[in-house]
Amino acid sequence: MENNFDFVIIGTGPAGSTISKFLCEKKFKIALVDRASDKNKGRKSFIFNPYVDKCPKYYSPSFSDQLGGNSALWHKKIYLISKDEITKGKWPLKYSEILKYSKLLANKLGIKHSDLIYPNKKKNTLFKFSQSIRANFSNLYDHFDLRSKYNVKTFKNSSPIKLFHKKNKKISGVEIFNSQERKIIKLNISKALVFCAGGLGNSFLIKNLIKDLGKQSGQFFCDHPHIQILKLNTSTAKNFKKYSKVFIFSDQKSKKNKNKEWNMYMNIKNHFAGIQLTTNLDPTLILGRLYLKTNFFNLLGSPYRFAKNIIKFIIFVVNLLFKVYYKIIDKIGKPGKYSFEFFFSQQKNYSNNLKINKKKDKFGLNKIDINWSIDKRELSIYNKIIHKFINSTKPLKNKKINIKNFEKKVYVGIHPSCANSFGISKKFILDKNLKIKQFKNLYVCGSDVFPSNGFTNPTWTIMTLGTRLFHHLTKKFN
Numbered sequence: 001m002e003n004n005f006d007f008v009i010i011g012t013g014p015a016g017s018t019i020s021k022f023l024c025e026k027k028f029k030i031a032l033v034d035r036a037s038d039k040n041k042g043r044k045s046f047i048f049n050p051y052v053d054k055c056p057k058y059y060s061p062s063f064s065d066q067l068g069g070n071s072a073l074w075h076k077k078i079y080l081i082s083k084d085e086i087t088k089g090k091w092p093l094k095y096s097e098i099l100k101y102s103k104l105l106a107n108k109l110g111i112k113h114s115d116l117i118y119p120n121k122k123k124n125t126l127f128k129f130s131q132s133i134r135a136n137f138s139n140l141y142d143h144f145d146l147r148s149k150y151n152v153k154t155f156k157n158s159s160p161i162k163l164f165h166k167k168n169k170k171i172s173g174v175e176i177f178n179s180q181e182r183k184i185i186k187l188n189i190s191k192a193l194v195f196c197a198g199g200l201g202n203s204f205l206i207k208n209l210i211k212d213l214g215k216q217s218g219q220f221f222c223d224h225p226h227i228q229i230l231k232l233n234t235s236t237a238k239n240f241k242k243y244s245k246v247f248i249f250s251d252q253k254s255k256k257n258k259n260k261e262w263n264m265y266m267n268i269k270n271h272f273a274g275i276q277l278t279t280n281l282d283p284t285l286i287l288g289r290l291y292l293k294t295n296f297f298n299l300l301g302s303p304y305r306f307a308k309n310i311i312k313f314i315i316f317v318v319n320l321l322f323k324v325y326y327k328i329i330d331k332i333g334k335p336g337k338y339s340f341e342f343f344f345s346q347q348k349n350y351s352n353n354l355k356i357n358k359k360k361d362k363f364g365l366n367k368i369d370i371n372w373s374i375d376k377r378e379l380s381i382y383n384k385i386i387h388k389f390i391n392s393t394k395p396l397k398n399k400k401i402n403i404k405n406f407e408k409k410v411y412v413g414i415h416p417s418c419a420n421s422f423g424i425s426k427k428f429i430l431d432k433n434l435k436i437k438q439f440k441n442l443y444v445c446g447s448d449v450f451p452s453n454g455f456t457n458p459t460w461t462i463m464t465l466g467t468r469l470f471h472h473l474t475k476k477f478n
């Protein structure tokens with residue numbers, strides 16, 4: 001029958017696309033379901049997450065509404081989670097296992113694996129270093145060319161609305177609703193169902209579709225607060241040129257290394273911060289947040305939608321001018337203004353969570369509210385980390401910093417994680433193989449499964465966990 005599949009995968013982002021790519025090569029029949037439309041609208045097109053109702057002012061839940069998920073928007077910065085983060089964050093895996101699947105994935109994508117890690121040989125140094133590259137691929141769904149595979153069928157504008165399972169707890173099918181054609185379709189599943197709906201989306205689905213697990217899902221939700229600190233002139237900044245973002249001090253980068261970046265990172269016990277040199281102020285970040293938070297304009301009708309498009313156009317122009325300005329001052333050696341971007345880990349905390357709301361989205365599912373803040377204890381640790389960095393770094397000694405109103409200044413909302421951590425003990429809803437313990441064949445992959453969030457940008461680690469899950473699925477179901 002037409003709608004019989006081996007695997008049904010919800011979400012076409014990096015997690016769903018990676019797993020589908022591998023399964024498709026093994027000739028399995030796959031259904032890929034995504035609530036996004038198929039239009040490729042590019043990196044600058046993002047909206048406020050459509051299944052989120054309330055969230056704090058300073059939290060920015062970006063959503064691409066394109067097949068490929070947020071890899072249609074991302075900065076393509078990839079590096080593997082460090083050994084420190086795995087061990088201090090109590091992951092139920094050995095680093096060697098993560099490394100094994102990361103290498104398999106890098107091999108598949110033609111990436112030199114050593115570019116994604118940096119072994120810290122020196123012990124007891126204040127700073128450690130990790131290495132990342134700007135990947136030469138963007139939208140993973142397009143990159144893996146899943147659209148043209150004969151054994152992959154994509155259901156766009158669609159979301160699951162009901163699961164079918166027997167008493168034996170084996171999922172046998174899923175009902176999906178196509179919001180454009182207003183049509184319900186049942187997909188039959190012979191092997192497994194995998195939720196890859198993103199760091200927020202997986203909890204949203206669990207809460208709506210598996211009601212008795214709903215309360216457990218979305219607890220201890222974390223994200224990476226990014227904040228820019230200090231104002232540096234060019235001569236001070238040049239001391240840190242090795243740790244700058246790719247577009248700064250371009251004269252320092254050889255052609256071969258032009259996509260490579262180094263990050264300093266440091267930790268106090270299990271709290272981490274990554275640190276990079278960047279330009280002093282990126283106006284597009286502020287405008288981007290403004291654009292995201294003007295979502296309600298859409299609901300008010302066309303003149304307001306027009307206002308939103310004007311903001312979008314301004315972002316485009318400012319972004320262009322900003323880049324051109326820094327290219328020029330870089331070329332002619334004029335002083336620019338720089339600062340450090342700190343990106344912090346976040347510890348699990350009871351008051352950060354995702355809660356189901358009464359309002360419905362266009363698929364008839366209940367939206368979620370995001371409760372997120374930085375508690376006082378964590379804030380004082382961030383403060384300690386920043387001061388430790390400044391006081392032990394000669395060119396920065398005695399520089400004054402001001403992190404008053406920290407939460408208002410942070411950029412946060414693009415790395416939601418830890419809402420469905422996997423682990424061995426009973427308190428976790430996912431087992432070591434990312435299976436929902438309550439079911440025989442329902443799996444979850446995304447940053448929400450991370451047991452701790454560390455400081456590393458999550459996507460390569462998500463794709464690595466996806467590669468590991470693919471191996472588990474083929475072993476179990478072949």
Ligand SMILES: Cc1cc2nc3c(=O)[nH]c(=O)nc-3n(C[C@H](O)[C@H](O)[C@H](O)COP(=O)(O)OP(=O)(O)OC[C@H]3O[C@@H](n4cnc5c(N)ncnc54)[C@H](O)[C@@H]3O)c2cc1C
Pocket residue numbers: 010011012013014015016033034035036062065066067068069070071073074075076077078079158159160196197198199201205414415445446447457458459460462
């Ligand atoms: C501006 C920006 C820059 C970033 N830069 C970087 C970076 O440089 N490096 C890095 O590592 N990470 C970066 N990220 C984060 C990165 O994009 C995410 O980590 C990554 O996309 C997560 O992959 P995923 O597959 O788990 O989820 P997503 O990419 O979020 O994909 C989830 C998919 O599921 C679909 N979906 C959700 N709910 C449903 C539903 N109910 N039914 C059907 N489908 C559903 C969505 O439409 C989406 O296509 C960035 C993110 C943003 C927004």
